[in-house]
Amino acid sequence: MRIPVLTYHAANVAGMAYAGNDHVALAHDLRLIDALGWQIIPLDAVLDLIDGRRPWPSRPCLALTFDDGTDLDVRAIEWPGIGLQPGFLPILRAFRDETAGRQPELHATCFVIASPAAREAMDRQCLFGGDVMGEDWWPMAAATGLLGIGNHSWDHNHDVAPEAAPDGLPRGRFFAVDNAVRADWQIARAQDYIAARVPGQPIRHFGYPYGDVNSYLRDDYLPSRGQALGLAAAWTTDGRPVTAAEQRWALPRYVCGLHWRSPDELEALLAGASA
Ligand SMILES: [Zn+2]
Numbered sequence: 001m002r003i004p005v006l007t008y009h010a011a012n013v014a015g016m017a018y019a020g021n022d023h024v025a026l027a028h029d030l031r032l033i034d035a036l037g038w039q040i041i042p043l044d045a046v047l048d049l050i051d052g053r054r055p056w057p058s059r060p061c062l063a064l065t066f067d068d069g070t071d072l073d074v075r076a077i078e079w080p081g082i083g084l085q086p087g088f089l090p091i092l093r094a095f096r097d098e099t100a101g102r103q104p105e106l107h108a109t110c111f112v113i114a115s116p117a118a119r120e121a122m123d124r125q126c127l128f129g130g131d132v133m134g135e136d137w138w139p140m141a142a143a144t145g146l147l148g149i150g151n152h153s154w155d156h157n158h159d160v161a162p163e164a165a166p167d168g169l170p171r172g173r174f175f176a177v178d179n180a181v182r183a184d185w186q187i188a189r190a191q192d193y194i195a196a197r198v199p200g201q202p203i204r205h206f207g208y209p210y211g212d213v214n215s216y217l218r219d220d221y222l223p224s225r226g227q228a229l230g231l232a233a234a235w236t237t238d239g240r241p242v243t244a245a246e247q248r249w250a251l252p253r254y255v256c257g258l259h260w261r262s263p264d265e266l267e268a269l270l271a272g273a274s275a
Helices: 022-035 043-050 088-099 116-125 137-143 180-197 215-229 263-274
Strands: 005-008 061-067 077-079 083-085 108-112 147-151 205-207 233-235
Touching: 005 022, 022 088, 022 263, 043 061, 043 147, 043 233, 108 137, 108 205, 137 147, 137 180, 147 180, 180 215, 215 233
Parallel strands: 005 061, 061 108, 108 147, 147 205, 205 233
Antiparallel strands: 077 083
């Protein structure tokens, strides 16, 4: 059992070519995935498969995740200097309509950043100040049935995050979240905040910011606290397919732009992942 999980960033908009624009890449990749005979399944279904709660399907399966939670996950937005970006949800809807039932479980999980202050700072300093890192879309996205919401930490431990973090937490990478005080602040607090805003959809997945995993979170904090927080799994960006042998609190994902940069590279990646 080998299940690739593919990751896209809707704020990755450097131009209008496949390499450097995850809207272009996602729209292309969905058609390729379908044409190659793969079935897209929700992240929860990946856990059901590796845990044996669901029989192995006849077609190879993969799942989709979207990181960092911008409004571009759900709607078209004009990107200054580059042009109108369609948004990931409209891309999924168009693909669903076009494939006429061939992808009945089409779904992606959006890993969102909880802190309003951090999102506002990122919007201004990392994007273009267009107020495109809101949270009103979270419950709407979950209600579509095409998107789920996951936890991408309180503030990504990002360099521009403005709040004073506890315990002298150094900013910039997530490796530094290495004790209970820091982890409660970055993970448990985010879990509460996000869950309160997405009623009716449990927040079951945590995505490590930057893909940064440390042994404290993977082997101690999440195994002991994750389930009580409502989490079922945590996801890295380690560039391997998921198998039953992988650790539940560090399941690997592939990242568009990092692990593949063209349709040919995705096709080769999928061929290798299913071999
Ligand atoms: Zn991220």
